[in-house]
Amino acid sequence: MNSSSDNISSSAQNSDSKSSNINPIDNLLDVLLDSESSESEVSLVQNETDIDRNSSQYPDIEVEIEEQEQDITLKQAVEYEAFLRQTTASETNESEKLQIDQTQAGLIEKYAEILEIETESASTEDLADAVNNLIPLIVELLKYKIDDSQETILEAVSQITEQIIERRFKKEPQKMAAAIAKILPSAITEKIHFSPEEIAKAIAPELALSIKEQIRLDKNAISEALGSEMGKAIKTQIEVEKDAMVDALYPVIGDTISKYMVEVVQEINRKVESTLSPEGFKRKWQARLRGVSEAELILQESVGCRVQAIFLIDKDSGLIIQEIQKQNVGKQGLDSDMLAGMLTAIRSFANDCIVSGSELDSIDYGNWQIHLEVAGYCYLAVILKGEPNKNFIARVRRIFGEIILDYGDEISQFEGDLETVPTPIKPKLEELFEAEDNLKQKSSSSPTALLWLLAFILALILIPWGIVSYRSRVAQNIQQVTAIQLDAAPELSVYRLEPSVKQGKLIVRGRVPSEYLRDRAVAITQKIADRHNLQFNNEIITVNVPVSPSLLTGEIARLTELFNQQPGVAIKTNYQSKSLSIRGFILDKNQQQSILKAFSRIPGIDRTIIDVANQLPTIEERIYFESAANRINVGDNASKIKSIIEFLDRYPELNLKLLAINDGVGSRKINQNLGMQRCSNFKDALIAKGVDSSRLITDCEPYRTFTRQKEGSIQLTRYIELEPFIPAK
Amino acid sequence: MSTITKKICLLGNFNVGKTSLIRRFVENKFSDQYLSTVGVKISRKSIEIETELDLHQINLMVWDLEGNTKFKPITPSYLKGASGSIIVADLTRVSTLENINQHADLFLKINPQGTIAIALNKADLVPQEKLDRLLENYGCYDNSQILSTYPTSAKTGDNVAEIFRKLSYSII
Numbered sequence: 001m002n003s004s005s006d007n008i009s010s011s012a013q014n015s016d017s018k019s020s021n022i023n024p025i026d027n028l029l030d031v032l033l034d035s036e037s038s039e040s041e042v043s044l045v046q047n048e049t050d051i052d053r054n055s056s057q058y059p060d061i062e063v064e065i066e067e068q069e070q071d072i073t074l075k076q077a078v079e080y081e082a083f084l085r086q087t088t089a090s091e092t093n094e095s096e097k098l099q100i101d102q103t104q105a106g107l108i109e110k111y112a113e114i115l116e117i118e119t120e121s122a123s124t125e126d127l128a129d130a131v132n133n134l135i136p137l138i139v140e141l142l143k144y145k146i147d148d149s150q151e152t153i154l155e156a157v158s159q160i161t162e163q164i165i166e167r168r169f170k171k172e173p174q175k176m177a178a179a180i181a182k183i184l185p186s187a188i189t190e191k192i193h194f195s196p197e198e199i200a201k202a203i204a205p206e207l208a209l210s211i212k213e214q215i216r217l218d219k220n221a222i223s224e225a226l227g228s229e230m231g232k233a234i235k236t237q238i239e240v241e242k243d244a245m246v247d248a249l250y251p252v253i254g255d256t257i258s259k260y261m262v263e264v265v266q267e268i269n270r271k272v273e274s275t276l277s278p279e280g281f282k283r284k285w286q287a288r289l290r291g292v293s294e295a296e297l298i299l300q301e302s303v304g305c306r307v308q309a310i311f312l313i314d315k316d317s318g319l320i321i322q323e324i325q326k327q328n329v330g331k332q333g334l335d336s337d338m339l340a341g342m343l344t345a346i347r348s349f350a351n352d353c354i355v356s357g358s359e360l361d362s363i364d365y366g367n368w369q370i371h372l373e374v375a376g377y378c379y380l381a382v383i384l385k386g387e388p389n390k391n392f393i394a395r396v397r398r399i400f401g402e403i404i405l406d407y408g409d410e411i412s413q414f415e416g417d418l419e420t421v422p423t424p425i426k427p428k429l430e431e432l433f434e435a436e437d438n439l440k441q442k443s444s445s446s447p448t449a450l451l452w453l454l455a456f457i458l459a460l461i462l463i464p465w466g467i468v469s470y471r472s473r474v475a476q477n478i479q480q481v482t483a484i485q486l487d488a489a490p491e492l493s494v495y496r497l498e499p500s501v502k503q504g505k506l507i508v509r510g511r512v513p514s515e516y517l518r519d520r521a522v523a524i525t526q527k528i529a530d531r532h533n534l535q536f537n538n539e540i541i542t543v544n545v546p547v548s549p550s551l552l553t554g555e556i557a558r559l560t561e562l563f564n565q566q567p568g569v570a571i572k573t574n575y576q577s578k579s580l581s582i583r584g585f586i587l588d589k590n591q592q593q594s595i596l597k598a599f600s601r602i603p604g605i606d607r608t609i610i611d612v613a614n615q616l617p618t619i620e621e622r623i624y625f626e627s628a629a630n631r632i633n634v635g636d637n638a639s640k641i642k643s644i645i646e647f648l649d650r651y652p653e654l655n656l657k658l659l660a661i662n663d664g665v666g667s668r669k670i671n672q673n674l675g676m677q678r679c680s681n682f683k684d685a686l687i688a689k690g691v692d693s694s695r696l697i698t699d700c701e702p703y704r705t706f707t708r709q710k711e712g713s714i715q716l717t718r719y720i721e722l723e724p725f726i727p728a729k
Numbered sequence: 730m731s732t733i734t735k736k737i738c739l740l741g742n743f744n745v746g747k748t749s750l751i752r753r754f755v756e757n758k759f760s761d762q763y764l765s766t767v768g769v770k771i772s773r774k775s776i777e778i779e780t781e782l783d784l785h786q787i788n789l790m791v792w793d794l795e796g797n798t799k800f801k802p803i804t805p806s807y808l809k810g811a812s813g814s815i816i817v818a819d820l821t822r823v824s825t826l827e828n829i830n831q832h833a834d835l836f837l838k839i840n841p842q843g844t845i846a847i848a849l850n851k852a853d854l855v856p857q858e859k860l861d862r863l864l865e866n867y868g869c870y871d872n873s874q875i876l877s878t879y880p881t882s883a884k885t886g887d888n889v890a891e892i893f894r895k896l897s898y899s900i901i
Contacts, residue, residue: 317736317810318771319790337734341771341790348806349768416734416788416812 128171131164138164264299271298278453286390305386308368309334310429311343312403312411315378318344319416322425324433334383343370343381373397375404377412382432396432403428475501482508482528491601492521494551497540499525507537513603518542552604556580559602563595570653570726571595571612579607584653585726586612616654616726619647622719623682627665630677632685641689644722648695654724658682660700663717668703675700682720695727730777734788735900738808740832741817742825743796746850749883750817751793754893759884766795769807778898787897803832805839812900813844815892818867820855820880826867837874845875846896852880852887 138157169176192199215222238245274280287294312322318341325333343363350360363370371388373380373396380400382388388396404411407422414420482499486492486508495517497510506529512518518540529536553575560573569591571584580599586592592612600608621640623632634641648656660675679700687693706717739747748766752758755774770793778785792811797803808814816832818825826849833845849867852860860880868878876899881888 319734345769352806
């Protein structure tokens, strides 16, 4: 343990006070402080001696102070006062606390008084000096007092310090700021170290405001500072509390996704609704072909694809020949050179290492795809979002094919100079963008496509139908003509012959009873077939049908009647047991043959017996009259009349003409009248005998005179003769 | 001014400094760390070259190929379409200098019209007298398509830009 005097001297030497005139006080303070500290160190061992020592200290101190008495100024006085107060405080200890307070109060009052006096008397500079000089002392005092009795000193100084600092600030704010600035960071650091909560509390209210202010000053600073950590922060938050994060993001992502999904679902709806459309059938077919579900196809079509960029790249060097990129606002385009180079490297790698001879078709990454189309010297890389559909790929291939076809040579000569690239390549590639742009429009214009499809289907149906109907009409025409012509042939008209036209053939089906009729039909049809360039298919069958008797007799009757209408023909036919007998008169021999032939052609007639005369029979009977008489002597002529009736009965097909012959005696007129009367009378007589009047005609008007050949009775020259004839029908 | 894009390749054994040369040329940076290139790395650098006729903007696509080792030859398809090549050898390793011819043959086989420049790298590690001797031995090639040989250093940047410029000039 050091002695008090030692302490004083050593501390006087060690003191590093800045101004010389406060040295003594410093020293004093040092002594006090040191002794105090040393005291506490040994207090456990020697309590009593300490107190003694302390008391023995005082004279020395006083001496020290006295030595400097003459120099004491106002401030020193104050300092001294303070010192005194302190020393007494240290002496009196806790028991005298109250008293100390009182003295302290007194001291302050005194100090204030002195200050007032000073301000009045001394200049402002002196005052500043005084205050400046006071600070170290106050500091020391505080130091001491803090160690010794915190409470009192705090209470004592608190008011003054405030004032001091305030004044100081007013006077020299910058210096104060500089002074505080030096320790501020470390002070804060220290504070944070010891009680982070307090600092946090202190800063917290202003934190938001300060960030706001900083954002106002420099917009990007805060975002730049936080930006790099945001990802990590979000990640941590997700790790710590996933649900909160989900809740936080849900409104945003939910909306985005739902908006997107609404579009997709609408598109899907549309596609599902069009299930029965051609498009729907096409999709079903595609799904079957590709072995994927229809739903997948619908989704793919709904989500669609967007072309982001198209690059035409030299296959070997990987240099860009032509590039087209979609302009994205606020986004940088793809680095085409690098991308092309790396793509080429990847292609080379794949070709070398994986399978030689095959090509890389596409590279998928997430929702993106690089579609590659490779030709001889170049390849096309289409960077697109979403799944490209078949149509789009077909279009890419078509356009790429056209480019290769048109500019393949220029492309193969490409050596990195973009000016050598043919200019039409670019618009061609841009077609792909347009095509993609039109995708939506195209889908809306599907009704036209549908109409076209309908038109096509209709055409598909109508054209063959038209052809068929036209052909059938032509065929029908030919059939009709054939039928009419077959009907026109009298012998064929009774038979049902059915002409039909099929596949360039004229077919006639039916049955005829005889070979002759068949040939007739064939001849008629063949003519028609030749006229229409058709092949004739004869399906007429000759059959020996048992001809129906009524039909046969009808036919015979018909023919008989037909022939009878011809002049010079009066025949009667009789059909019995397949043989026909013809009787009557056919005056013309040729006609007789033809009639015979006609009858023999009638099927069912096996034999024809003809018994006809080519001359009409004559009637010898003449009715004679008396001279100038017109009356008939019926009784005399009864036998003659009888034979006439018999003649008529025998030849019912013949009629009789009455001719009046006169004797040439008397006037011509008389004879004519007479002749007519005689004819009339004779006719009446015959009718009276029952002869059909229609079978008799009179031809008595002409003046006929009996030409006398030899001598004979004149009586025999007056008569009526009869001439049979075939009546016209 | 026309813009021309050209592909050039760097060839050479492993660890001769191909990547470092490119890094010095493109980014003007150097690192002592050895990182083996896997496959291929492509860099781009635009330079301007003035000829008698025109001022050309040359877009150099520099293909940094994986250096060949005893077990792994260089993939020839990466060389396709290159207008020029810088064959790199390491002055501190004689074996790499001896391989220059082999690389030149490979490159010219694939690109008969190609041009070659030879970079004898790591010149900063070799004392001047030894450098002179090595240049004498490995500096001359009797082939019109081989431009010339440069002692280079990716570390100090000596001759790096020059060799790229010379090669660019000859391929346009």
